[in-house]
Amino acid sequence: MKILIAPDSFKGSVTAIEAALSIEKGIINAFPHAETKLIPMADGGEGTMENLITSTAGHKVAVTVTGPLGKPIEAFFGVLGDNETCIIEMASASGLDLISFSERNPLTATTFGTGELIKRALDDGYRKFVLAIGGSATNDGGVGMLQALGIQILDKSGNDIGFGGGALSQIHEVRMDHFDKRIYESHFLIASDVENPLVGDNGASHVFGPQKGATDEMVQILDQNLTHWANVVEQVTGIRLHDMPGAGAAGGIGGAFQAFFPSTMKRGIDVVIQYSKLVDHLEDVDLVITGEGQVDFQTAFGKTPMGVAQTANKLNIPTIIIAGSVGKGIQTLYQFGVIAVFSIINRPLRLEDAMQETKKLLEQTAEQVCRTYFFNRQGEKRNED
The missing domain is CATH 3.90.1510.10 (Glycerate kinase, domain 2)
Incomplete structure (x- = not known):
C-alpha cells in the first residue's frame, strides 16, 4: 500500500508540510506498514x-x-x-x-x-x-x-x-x-x-x-x-x-x-507540479490524499487539490481531498479523479478552536478515510474472488 500525501497549507493554522505530517500520522494509525510519500504543495500563493x-x-x-x-x-x-x-x-x-x-x-x-x-x-x-x-x-x-x-x-x-x-x-x-x-x-x-x-x-x-x-x-x-x-x-x-x-x-x-x-x-499549481516533479513521485502509488483549508466550486479553477487530482487522474490514481471546510459545488471535482471530499470538522466547533486543533483533526480524519477506503477495496477483491 503506497499513499502519496500532497496537501496545500490550511491558511492561518498549519503549513503544507505540517498538514502532510498530520495526515501521515493518521494513515500510520490505520495501517502501520503503509508506505507514504510527502510532497507539500502550493498554488502560487504563500508557501x-x-x-x-x-x-x-x-x-x-x-x-x-x-x-x-x-x-x-x-x-x-x-x-x-x-x-x-x-x-x-x-x-x-x-x-x-x-x-x-x-x-x-x-x-x-x-x-x-x-x-x-x-x-x-x-x-x-x-x-x-x-x-x-x-x-x-x-x-x-x-x-x-x-x-x-x-x-x-x-x-x-x-x-x-x-x-x-x-x-x-x-x-x-x-x-x-x-x-x-x-x-x-x-x-x-x-x-x-x-x-x-x-x-x-x-x-x-x-x-x-x-x-x-x-x-x-x-x-x-x-x-x-x-x-x-x-x-x-x-x-x-x-x-x-x-x-x-x-x-x-x-x-x-x-x-x-x-x-x-x-x-x-x-497556473501556479502547474508550476509547483513541474518543479516538485509530482508525476515522478506518483509511480506505483495506490492513492493520493490532498487538501486545503476551504474546498468548494472555486477549487476547480486551478487550486492545489484540483491540480493534484488532475495529475493523478492521468495515471488512473484516485484522489481523496481532506478540507477544513467543504462548500458548494464540489461535484465538479469528481470528473477529474476525485473520489471523495471530507471535512475535518467532526463536531460543532468555533473557527478559532478548529484552527487550533487542525493537526489533530487532520490526523483523525486521515485515519478514518484510509480505514474506509482500503476496507472497501478489500471487500471488492473478496467479491471478485
Missing part, C-alpha cells in the same frame, strides 16, 4: 517558495527590503536545487500578511520591495526566475516594483510619483532609460491562478481590493487609477493591459510583468 525549496533541496537568501507600508523589513528569495533558478514569493516582500488588519490600505501599499528582491537576485547572478505572486497587499499595478528596477514614473513636475495605488493618477511620463538591462537577459515564469483583467468589474480593484482594505469609494479610485496607468503603458509599450487575462493578478503586478518583462504566465 510556494518554501515548498519548491524543500522539494528541490534548495536554500533561502535573506534581504532587507522596503515593505508594503514603506518601512524596512526582512524578506527572502529562494534558490532551487539546480542553483540556477531563483524563486521569489511576492508575499515575502509585499504581502497582505505583513500588515495588520487596521493598517491595510491599497492606496498606499507598494510593491517596491518585490522589485528590490528581484534586483538583489540579479546582483547575485540569477537570470532564471519563478515568481509566485499570490497574497499581495498591493494595488499599484506593479509600479513600485518597476521603480525599484530603474524605470522612472514621473508626475507633471518631473518628480517620481509616490507609493501605492492612490498615486497612479499622477503619472504623466514613463522613462525607460535606466531600466535594469539585466531584465532582458532573464526569463520570468509567473505563477498565478488569477486570470482577471486589470480593470473593470472583474479587474484587480473590484475583485481583490476589498480584502486588502479598500472601501467601495477606494475601489472606484483604484480602478480609475489603474485605467490611467494602463493607458500610459499602452502608449509606451503598445501593449493593452486593460482587459488582458492575468493582468489583474496581485493588484496589477501581473500586467507589469506582461508589459515590461520577458515573461510567461502559468
Whole structure:
C-alpha cells in the first residue's frame, strides 16, 4: 500500500508540510506498514517558495527590503536545487500578511520591495526566475516594483510619483532609460491562478481590493487609477493591459510583468507540479490524499487539490481531498479523479478552536478515510474472488 500525501497549507493554522505530517500520522494509525510519500504543495500563493525549496533541496537568501507600508523589513528569495533558478514569493516582500488588519490600505501599499528582491537576485547572478505572486497587499499595478528596477514614473513636475495605488493618477511620463538591462537577459515564469483583467468589474480593484482594505469609494479610485496607468503603458509599450487575462493578478503586478518583462504566465499549481516533479513521485502509488483549508466550486479553477487530482487522474490514481471546510459545488471535482471530499470538522466547533486543533483533526480524519477506503477495496477483491 503506497499513499502519496500532497496537501496545500490550511491558511492561518498549519503549513503544507505540517498538514502532510498530520495526515501521515493518521494513515500510520490505520495501517502501520503503509508506505507514504510527502510532497507539500502550493498554488502560487504563500508557501510556494518554501515548498519548491524543500522539494528541490534548495536554500533561502535573506534581504532587507522596503515593505508594503514603506518601512524596512526582512524578506527572502529562494534558490532551487539546480542553483540556477531563483524563486521569489511576492508575499515575502509585499504581502497582505505583513500588515495588520487596521493598517491595510491599497492606496498606499507598494510593491517596491518585490522589485528590490528581484534586483538583489540579479546582483547575485540569477537570470532564471519563478515568481509566485499570490497574497499581495498591493494595488499599484506593479509600479513600485518597476521603480525599484530603474524605470522612472514621473508626475507633471518631473518628480517620481509616490507609493501605492492612490498615486497612479499622477503619472504623466514613463522613462525607460535606466531600466535594469539585466531584465532582458532573464526569463520570468509567473505563477498565478488569477486570470482577471486589470480593470473593470472583474479587474484587480473590484475583485481583490476589498480584502486588502479598500472601501467601495477606494475601489472606484483604484480602478480609475489603474485605467490611467494602463493607458500610459499602452502608449509606451503598445501593449493593452486593460482587459488582458492575468493582468489583474496581485493588484496589477501581473500586467507589469506582461508589459515590461520577458515573461510567461502559468497556473501556479502547474508550476509547483513541474518543479516538485509530482508525476515522478506518483509511480506505483495506490492513492493520493490532498487538501486545503476551504474546498468548494472555486477549487476547480486551478487550486492545489484540483491540480493534484488532475495529475493523478492521468495515471488512473484516485484522489481523496481532506478540507477544513467543504462548500458548494464540489461535484465538479469528481470528473477529474476525485473520489471523495471530507471535512475535518467532526463536531460543532468555533473557527478559532478548529484552527487550533487542525493537526489533530487532520490526523483523525486521515485515519478514518484510509480505514474506509482500503476496507472497501478489500471487500471488492473478496467479491471478485
